[in-house]
Amino acid sequence: MSTPDSLLKKENTKSVESISKVQLIIVVSDVGDIQYVSSTCEALLGYARADLIDTRLENWINSEDLYLIESLIYQPSHQTHCYFRMKRKDGTLVWMEAVLSEVKSSTGEEKEIVLMLSRTSDYQNSTNQERGTTIAMPTSQRRKNEDLQTDEDYSAYDLIEYLPNGVFIFVDGIIKYVNEAGTSMLGACHKEQILETSVYEYIEENYHGIVEKRIKSVQQGYRVGQMEQRWKRFDGRAIDVEITSNHTTFKGKPASFVMLVDISHRKSFHKILQNSRERFRKLVQNSIDTIGVICEEKWTFINESGLKMLEVDNYGEIFGKSIYDNLPKDDFEKIWQEVHEQHNGTKLPTFEQEWKTMKGNAIHTELVGIPTTYLGKDAMQVIIRDITERKQAEALMLQSEKLTVAGQLAAGIAHEIRNPLTAIKGFFKLLEREMEEKKEYFDIIESELSRIELILSELLLLAKPHQVYVHPVSVHSLLKDVTTLLETQAIMNNVWFDLKLKANSPTIKCDENQMKQVFINLIKNGIEAMPSGGTIYIDTEESGDEVVVTLRDEGTGISEDIIKRLGEPFFTTKTTGTGLGLMITFNIIKNHHGTVNVTSEVNKGTQIEVRFQKA
The missing domain is CATH 1.10.287 (Helix Hairpins)
Structure with missing residues (x-):
């Protein structure tokens, strides 16, 4: 294989240093409209700031270099550095080195591109045509030495041949050289499969226009910077690559020295992160609970459920607003302090808190606070459940x-x-x-x-009894509603519910509110009978035409003498009881044609069995 001239000769190529002093700043919109120009514009280009503002950026860039800037602004890429020529008022062109950065709005829907520009230090006129128009064009000052030692030549060749990144040399778009890594990158068995083929065979079609202009510019000695492209392997699989192109010569002809870095894994990882972020975003946005972030006593984020809870129409009405519009200052400071005092692994506290909506309505909530940061500042993520109903x-x-x-x-x-x-x-x-x-x-x-x-x-x-509404009701639904209602009181008394709802047809005819009152009274008695905590077992089953509900606690139990008097008006074993709760409960069960049976064993617990006819 012929050895490229540029790889067999020493070169002293003067590289462009990073911008040490920004000479011009231009801010453009995501569609290329200039929105801001620094005051140095007139000294550098000869134009006043007003001449450029509200015009298209492309109007001020040499037409042959537009593809360079378009690949950065209009196509998603991680490239942030490029060179292009800008038009001066006197008709000349000046080479500019540009560093780009992207600024997005808080919602992420709008973006602006900031271009920090500086005249390149490596410029001179190189052709008669360019001298006529006084174009400042970067070139490489090459010093050739035909008497290089053979061992040094092959040392340089080996260095490039076995680089971990793919190296190619193009002459007018035809591949003249490829190293081992490049051959492997394209999935070829040997180099001959690639040599003397067109580079466009491996590049996706939508990149062809830009690649053609880049090859032409590089072979003319221009710098074009890095670019991301999508190439095709021999097995048909697409890979993402990052390309750096520089000028060289091959057998006396201008050529492009191209280095490819396979960034497929990086792109895949970015995609995984993006998908994960999108799933998290959907989870947060579609949560039925309010999820928000509070920083410096202001709302910095809230989801859709939060907008509904606080009665606002759009994010603009809540973002940046003081939390004190919705929460008393003393309450918020107490919550903030307790949340940020929590140690890692400690169970986060739950707060019952009354809030005020933007329309002045009061709502009751349960709140969990999680310490976090926002833009490097202490913040608090809140998960809020509306418990007003x-x-x-x-x-x-x-x-x-x-x-x-x-x-x-x-x-x-x-x-x-x-x-x-x-x-x-x-x-x-x-x-x-x-x-x-x-x-x-x-x-x-x-x-x-x-x-x-x-x-x-x-x-x-x-x-006198109130009017009742008897209709088919699921006992399972009743028990779930009642245990949910009493869950807070149970937890405070270290009591847990163990539900085993095994009845296949648990429907009975009853007044729903009265039946809830029955189970509330029975379960509350069970909770109060266990001052040291324990478990209340709630079971359902079928027995012929009846639905049987069994409630069993692990309390102190009651004697047979007391069981016989349960349900009597004004009879109670509690120091603060009235004796009316069980009387009301037994009367409701009786009015619904049900039966109740109480059994107990002292120091082991009490079991209450209630039977109703199926609907």
């Missing part, structure tokens, strides 16, 4: 229980008072006949007795 349901059930207890209590009081009152009124009538001279006193007493009777009648009216 649950709180309202708890309040309604509590109110319902209070009304029921008040009614039962009123009935008991009314009956207890009415009996002696009847006797008093009877004897009062007898005395009235014998003491006519004090009749006005008797009138007053009779009026007050009538008033007492009226009050008792109102108490009995309160004790």
